[in-house]
Amino acid sequence: MIRDERWEGVYSFEDSPFIMEILTELRDENTGPIAFRKGLVKLGRYMAYEITKTMETERIKIKTPLEETDGILIADRRNVVIITVLRAAIPLMEGLIKVFDHARVGIVSASRGKAPKFEIEMKYVKVPQITEKDTVIIADPMIATGSTLIKVLDEVKKYGKAKRYVIVGVLAAPEGISRIKEAHPDVEMFVAAIDRELNEKGYILPGLGDAGDRAFGAPIKV
Template sequence: MSFTIIKHPLIIDKLTRMRKVETSSKDFRENLNEIGQLMVYEIFRDMPLKEVDIETPVTKTKGYTIDVPVVLIPIIRAGLGMTEGIQKLVPTARIAHIGLYRNEETLEPVEYYAKKTKNIENSYVIVVDPMLATGGSASKAIEIAKGWGAKQIKFVCLVSVKEGIEKLQKDHPDVEIYTASLDPILNEDGYIVPGLGDAGDRIFGTK
């Protein structure tokens, strides 16, 4: 299974801004969207292309266009914060949605909403969530996507920890993982440390 930490000075700078407790929701969202755009270059590096005939103002020539449909699947609600940035560079991408919450007794993720797109089985599927902590929600979302018929799946997050990585590698060894940071630990409350806090609350200004 592939695990990639996308390191770039612009990503590192923006992630540092997001980590700061005093960062406003507006600035948090903007930096999250911008990091999503920067990560796109690496995530789609192996995307297949097809040759097409085009005509420039000077002559006829050959060009290349993306040869596979793209589906983004944000895990609601925090995943919505990264989706806009990715879609700006892949405007033809369709968006499916998966909503999950954690059962406080079992601590297992529970599905409360799921809406797929057309032709997902033949699409290049990107499951998105800013945080990869225990890995439970990410694993469940990927399980749902596979149930829809998705075969080419990548998981994209902003901040991750070892526990989450190992969970996905065990449950879905065929899924590539992309992250901007591998943080040191997961605390007893299930928060990544140093992390970002609750990404959903920081994106939407809720508590």
């Protein structure tokens, strides 16, 4: 896990050959929807393992069948709220919840409009009550302009003040990270990789295309 010096609390996993191999498959235009979804699930799971390293632990005493010994308990792992940004984040959430199996789950439907305004439309919000013990993890594969996540964070924070706010994504553009950190300085971000830039349409370069379309198929235009 690499801490990016450009921002406070922003981490990537470009030092992990396994995560980079999964990302390589996701980037490849020849990867079909089934493999793409499986890749997102794997990324969610292994990034969740890494995030547990940043959580507080407690020393506990247990008894084996032979004697008493020391163990640990990751208390924060039992106080997690996962916010899934539809639809691309569904497989990512599936991976996260394999590690954070006590998590309560919220759903947000948010879509970004076309350039240059990139207006955000939020049609559905279902978020559980948040407490000061909770780590709120917002799953969204592509952190491009940052507009969607800023609006999601604005909404989620109405449901209570959390101990931590964490964004988990696959790829991020520097422009999006900067905008999110400016609007919500308290948020932490964990992504597989930080890419070069955005193009004029707001897509990450080199990127991997539209994660939702690649995972579930492009919507039919009527």
